Amino acid sequence: MEKVINYSLFTDFDIALFKSGKHFKLYEKLGSHLVEVDGVKGTYFAVWAPTAKSVSVIGDFNYWNDHQHRLNVRWDSSGIWEGFIPEAQPGMRYKYKIKSNNNNIETEKADPYAFYCEKPPYTASIIRDIDHYKWKDQAWMSYRKDKNGLDKPYAVYEVHLGSWMKNVEENRFLTYEEFAVKLVDYVKKMNYTHVEFMPVMEYPYDPSWGYQIVGYFAPTSRFGTPEGFMHLIDQLHKNDIGVILDWVPSHFPSDDHGLGFFDGSHLYEHPDPRKGYHPDWKSLIFNYGRNEVKSFLISNAFFWLEKYHVDGLRVDAVASMIYLDYSRNEGEWEPNMFGGNEYLEAIDFIKEFNQEVYKNFDGIQTIAEESTAFTGVSKPVEFGGLGFGMKWMMGWMHDTLQYFSKETVYRKFHQNEITFSLAYAFTEHFMLPLSHDEVVYGKKSLIYKMPGDEWQRFANLRLMLAYMYAHPGTNLTFMGAEFGQTKEWDYSTSLDWHLLDYKPHQSMQGFMKDLNGLYKSTPALYEKGFSxxxxxxxxxxxxxxxxxxxxxxxxxxxxxxxxxxxxxxxxxxxxxxxxxxxxxxxxxxxxxxxxxxxxxxxxxxxxxxxxxxxxxxxxxxxxxxxxxxxxxxxxxx
Missing domain, CATH: 2.60.40.1180 (Golgi alpha-mannosidase II)
Structure with missing residues (x-):
């Protein structure tokens, strides 16, 4: 057996922070890190596996033999296994082979803190140094606070990278570098202020759209390298376009190489299925009451804000986190200590997440996808709220689409549907979303939600968007809406860019470009958007x-x-x-x-x-x- 050199990046203070749920830069300690020990270059590995009997690193450097490099367990009951392996070099693939004290269960796991992963369907982690990238967005970062404030315009273009555009000739995805030209040029031309990327963290299953994540610290290798994604963000910033990432702390998949049953125990997920299993998505739910899990999640938020310079995090499925009875029937959930249906530990986690990211990163925003009437979602924590900067206005979206789907002769009977949102428009900092969820299979594209002949459909769509941009709040539209995409969104195919050969779609695109431009240059439409x-x-x-x-x-x-x-x-x-x-x-x-x-x-x-x-x-x-x-x-x- 090759000897793993006893080496650590952890101090006693790091361990104390980790155990108390207050270590928010774990990506600097856990995972794989290129270091030099006594003049020898290699890789330091550290993984949290408290119920493990043994942990081996298997990979290209030892022919995937679990007897070669066994990590050392720390003496401090932290559950962290660590060590330095000189043979492990940049670009090599690896996993952790974990034998558990729980009935000798064995698991092979990707590194939860890996910065880079194999391209799916392959599942290994890859040793990678991401600190050598030279950022060129210093100007944006210096004035981001003035561009990204709540009294500034938000015309957000929501993008699913895998289906925005493809290289048709070679039948492949575009690379991050290609997006840095094509997407950046397009977003700038169309006068959007921000892009929001549907999840880019590594995920195994394309039909999940990225919402079932296994590599929380790695941009998906489908489109290239971590540095490629950094370059894409860099180019957006150089063109004064803000970047919002979808972030998914609400659930994760049970794939064998992922976080589930990580060390032969319910490590990241709650052990009680009433709190640890999501019936809708057949996925696992984080244990928000476990301090080490809180450190993992908040560290992940810090990671994207610090290492990738992102300007905002849109937090997915907040309602599923804050309610114990979300999508559960009677008897399938247990009330909290006060007899209510609020998931108190999840709410405390959300509050701490928001407080910490706003305290540590100047000029960023967090945005909640929260579909209920939970009060104070975008109110500061110190005033009893959850602390988000903005909340998606799902009620407006539902009422507006319902109203516009009606033939015009019937609209006079439904005036309240188009005006009701103004009765509560200032109870939260609302973002008005016409997102991917509204145009997926079975829901119709926006243009085909509209009634009437072709002329009326396009007129209705222009009217709805112009009404939306004039409504108090900020704005988000999903890719394809800007030119009247006719087909429902399909994650596996490109948008129908050929429609721009036809006048109605060309005109629609020109309309959206002008609407965004007017919105950006008209202070009355954004300066007091939440008041x-x-x-x-x-x-x-x-x-x-x-x-x-x-x-x-x-x-x-x-x-x-x-x-x-x-x-x-x-x-x-x-x-x-x-x-x-x-x-x-x-x-x-x-x-x-x-x-x-x-x-x-x-x-x-x-x-x-x-x-x-x-x-x-x-x-x-x-x-x-x-x-x-x-x-x-x-x-x-």
């Missing part, structure tokens, strides 16, 4: 004509924007709206312009507010409302 001070109703009760009108406000009254939406296909000339003060209206955006495949009905002249009370306002004026369209006006004194 009732930034919104004022003009009219929400004209259900007979299916019209609503409101004002968006920024810090400067002279930048106010009046928004009027006609959800009916009947054009309305000389439609009177109330105004709060004397001034002039000038059309600044119209979703019905001919260049957008619209009818071209417009308001070409400056309109003067009359001293004629209307809609409970002291002034008013008449505007032209195109069919199935939203019109934005500036209101100047």
């Amino acid at each position: 009732s001070e930034g919104f004022e109703w003009i009219s929400f009760a004209d259900h007979e004509q299916s019209v609503i009108a409101f004002i968006r406000k920024g810090h400067d009254m002279e930048n106010d924007i009046v928004v009027v939406c006609n959800f009916n296909e009947v054009p309305k000339k000389n439609y009177r709206i109330g105004l709060p003060r004397k001034g002039k209206l000038s059309q600044v955006f119209n979703s019905d312009m001919k260049k957008y495949f619209g009818s071209g009905l417009s308001n070409s002249k400056e309109l003067i507010a009359e001293k004629k009370p209307y809609n409970h306002k002291p002034y008013s004026c008449e505007v032209n409302l195109p069919p199935l369209a939203a019109v934005y006006f500036s209101l100047k004194s």
Whole structure:
């Protein structure tokens, strides 16, 4: 048996932090690290396996023989096995062979802290140094706080890298380096402010879309190397585009090489299936009450923020974490100590995660995908909240899609569906999502959710997006929506870029580019997006004509924007709206312009507010409302 040299990166303080759930940079200690010991270069390995009887490192350097390199267990009851192996060099594959004290169960596991993994379906970890990459985004990092604040524009482009675009000639995925050209150029051209990547952490099963993760510290090797992904983020930052990553601390798969039953015991998952098994996704749930697991998860968040310079984490499936009875029938869950259905340990973990990342990383945001009415999701922890920066507004999404799916003749009976969100719009910091979940198999693409003929479908889609961008909050749309993708999203195939050969889709793309550009340059649409001070109703009760009108406000009254939406296909000339003060209206955006495949009905002249009370306002004026369209006006004194 080859001797594993006794060596450690851990101090007693590291161990104390780890055991108390307060070590948030475990990726510097656990895993595989290239070091030099007594002038000899090799790799230090460390793995947490407290119920193990023995742990061997198997890999390319020992012909996968588990008798060659057995790690040493630490004396301090931390459950960490470690040691230095000179033969293990960069680029070599490895796993841990763990024999458990639990009935001598043996497992072969990928390294939970590996920085790089084999390309699926292969499952080994790969020794990799990721600290030699030279970042070039210093300018962005220096002013990120000013670009990424809650009073700044968020026009987010949600991307699934595997299906955004493919190399058709070679029938393969694009590489991170190719995305750094094609995707970055496209996002910049389309005037988006941010991209959100569906999970890029290594996952074994393509149909999971990345939400079943085994390599929490490794960007998937499907598209290349860790440095390739760093380069992609670098290029986005150099073009002033923020990067949000989907992060999945809610569950993980039970694949043999993954975290499940790691050392022959329920190490990362909760041992009670009522808390440790997710019935919907057939996956395992982290044990949020275990300190070492909290250190693992918060370290993982720190890792992407520090090592990959990401600007935000969108936390997946928060509702499934905070409720003990989520997707469970009576008898399948146990109330907490107070008799309620809140998962107290998970809630404490979420609060600590948010507090720590905001304290340690300037200018970042966390965003919750939370689908219930749980209070204070985006309220600071010190004021009783969960501490997220933003929360997805799932109620708005559901009501809006339901409303727009109706034939226009019936919309007058459902006015409340399109206005109800404003009754609670300022209870949280809301992001309005039209995400991948709404266009997957069986749900139809956005364009085919719309009623009517081709012209009406495109008019409805433009109207919905223009209404969305004018609504208080920030905005997220899934790839393909910007040009009217007709097919439902399929993770295994590229978007239908050939549709851009046709005028309606070209026009739709041009519309989205202009809408993003206007939004970014119009402070009234984002400066007070989370405050009732930034919104004022003009009219929400004209259900007979299916019209609503409101004002968006920024810090400067002279930048106010009046928004009027006609959800009916009947054009309305000389439609009177109330105004709060004397001034002039000038059309600044119209979703019905001919260049957008619209009818071209417009308001070409400056309109003067009359001293004629209307809609409970002291002034008013008449505007032209195109069919199935939203019109934005500036209101100047």
